[in-house]
Amino acid sequence: MVKKIEGLLKKYVTIDILIDISKSRLIGTMANDREVLREIWDGKLPICFQLAQEEIMEIQQPDPFYVMVPRLSYFPLVTDKMKRHFLRYISQENADSEMWLDYNGQPLKWHYPIGFLYDLCCGNDPQLPWTLTVHFTKFPEDILLHCPNKDVVEAHYMSTVKEADVLKHRGQVMSTMQKKDHNQLWLGLQNDKFDQFWAINRRLMESHGENEGFKHIPVKIYSDDGLCSQRLVSPKNNDGSRKTLQQMTSELYPDKTDVKLRTHGVIIPAETPLQWLSEHLSYPDNFLHLCLC
Amino acid sequence: MITAEEFLTAAKKFVLISNKICDGWKLIENEWDINQSYISKETFIECGVGDDVSLLKAEYIIFYNLSYGVPSFSFNIWNSSGMLLSLEDVRQLSFISTNPKEFYSIITQQEHPLFQRPYFIMHPCHTEELLTSLQDKTANVIVTFLGLVTPLIQLKLPLEYGLKQL
Numbered sequence: 223m224v225k226k227i228e229g230l231l232k233k234y235v236t237i238d239i240l241i242d243i244s245k246s247r248l249i250g251t252m253a254n255d256r257e258v259l260r261e262i263w264d265g266k267l268p269i270c271f272q273l274a275q276e277e278i279m280e281i282q283q284p285d286p287f288y289v290m291v292p293r294l295s296y297f298p299l300v301t302d303k304m305k306r307h308f309l310r311y312i313s314q315e316n317a318d319s320e321m322w323l324d325y326n327g328q329p330l331k332w333h334y335p336i337g338f339l340y341d342l343c344c345g346n347d348p349q350l351p352w353t354l355t356v357h358f359t360k361f362p363e364d365i366l367l368h369c370p371n372k373d374v375v376e377a378h379y380m381s382t383v384k385e386a387d388v389l390k391h392r393g394q395v396m397s398t399m400q401k402k403d404h405n406q407l408w409l410g411l412q413n414d415k416f417d418q419f420w421a422i423n424r425r426l427m428e429s430h431g432e433n434e435g436f437k438h439i440p441v442k443i444y445s446d447d448g449l450c451s452q453r454l455v456s457p458k459n460n461d462g463s464r465k466t467l468q469q470m471t472s473e474l475y476p477d478k479t480d481v482k483l484r485t486h487g488v489i490i491p492a493e494t495p496l497q498w499l500s501e502h503l504s505y506p507d508n509f510l511h512l513c514l515c
Numbered sequence: 516m517i518t519a520e521e522f523l524t525a526a527k528k529f530v531l532i533s534n535k536i537c538d539g540w541k542l543i544e545n546e547w548d549i550n551q552s553y554i555s556k557e558t559f560i561e562c563g564v565g566d567d568v569s570l571l572k573a574e575y576i577i578f579y580n581l582s583y584g585v586p587s588f589s590f591n592i593w594n595s596s597g598m599l600l601s602l603e604d605v606r607q608l609s610f611i612s613t614n615p616k617e618f619y620s621i622i623t624q625q626e627h628p629l630f631q632r633p634y635f636i637m638h639p640c641h642t643e644e645l646l647t648s649l650q651d652k653t654a655n656v657i658v659t660f661l662g663l664v665t666p667l668i669q670l671k672l673p674l675e676y677g678l679k680q681l
Binding site: 331333363364365366367368377378381384385388389440448449450451452453454 | 548550581582583598599601623624625626628631632633638640
């Protein structure tokens with residue numbers, strides 16, 4: 223079984239680490255489950271930033287800017303240096319205007335995690351390093367949210383975690399946490415500190431009450447045009463058994479067979495239980511962000 | 516909490532009254548996914564005084580927030596050259612005076628869950644408790660809900676919506 227899934231995964235991903243995820247899921251021991259969290263946390267993407275041609279005001283062309291970024295982070299948290307690198311090549315009157323990114327002409331939504339954006343844009347057609355274009359003018363305000371500073375990212379992140387907790391525990395975990403716990407969660411993510419983050423996040427991943435499992439699974443499923451469908455998804459079937467990914471997709475897409483979903487660069491095996499998926503493969507915002515392949 | 520069905524029923528009643536008094540609210544029903552049904556209104560707002568009056572275009576949308584199980588209010592306002600107003604511009608249009616920090620903790624720009632485009636959306640956190648405390652006193656949950664949010668933005672709620680025959 224492990225061999226079969228490995229074979230399947232190798233078709234789509236070349237990173238051995240990701241293959242280990244599916245192995246440890248099948249073995250299913252506690253130690254391995256923690257390793258899964260760690261491997262997901264350590265996932266990185268090489269990015270090549272290029273300044274848009276029409277922004278360049280100098281005779282000398284700027285070098286592209288290469289950087290490895292955490293898949294779980296957000297672009298505004300990892301682009302300060304890149305921005306400084308390009309600032310001296312652009313018209314000074316645009317130096318204070320809002321920077322934005324595009325891939326192949328498609329503006330990138332900063333409020334989605336970076337790894338999810340990559341899966342959405344390049345999941346079916348991997349391209350590394352991921353080459354993105356940097357703009358300082360013509361901010362597409364009908365597509366992108368404004369992001370004047372990192373406080374806006376924090377506010378967006380915290381409200382998404384809150385929403386996920388409403389789905390999982392009727393919001394009880396977030397509302398009983400202290401302000402310092404909320405801060406620790408955010409700082410853990412912002413500063414790439416796994417232990418700091420998970421010391422708090424594990425409380426959000428616990429099940430309450432007599433029945434094991436969340437009330438609903440916080441999940442967003444995106445088609446490749448970026449459209450998202452959100453439904454109330456229970457981690458259990460009507461007979462009380464654990465609901466699998468396959469059972470969810472056949473409920474959501476009764477007309478389609480063989481629906482494949484990707485997250486963190488991996489096609490998720492269809493028989494994975496949703497509760498396990500939510501506890502281990504959610505992004506730090508506590509949502510599963512899944513791409514239809 | 517209310518269900519998507521309850522929201523839709525209230526929305527239909529609300530639009531019936533709106534039609535009667537020509538208030539401009541429209542129901543957009545999604546046959547495939549009841550969670551995606553919503554009501555919307557487009558209107559123009561005059562702002563400024565004396566000779567310095569400009570016309571703004573506003574779009575208001577009330578939709579069903581699936582995670583919180585409550586109605587949610589969202590809107591965008593454009594100036595006469597088609598640019599989106601910033602949140603600070605919107606705050607200054609408000610009927611009541613609020614300090615920026617308060618206002619920004621209630622309304623933020625977010626990706627709209629139905630259209631995947633930027634809208635100003637009111638936080639749904641306290642909607643549930645407020646509605647629960649008021650629910651049995653009114654006939655229509657959307658009227659109650661709008662009564663809570665309209666003071667913050669330039670939206671008038673005609674008294675007809677509150678009359679008993681609803």
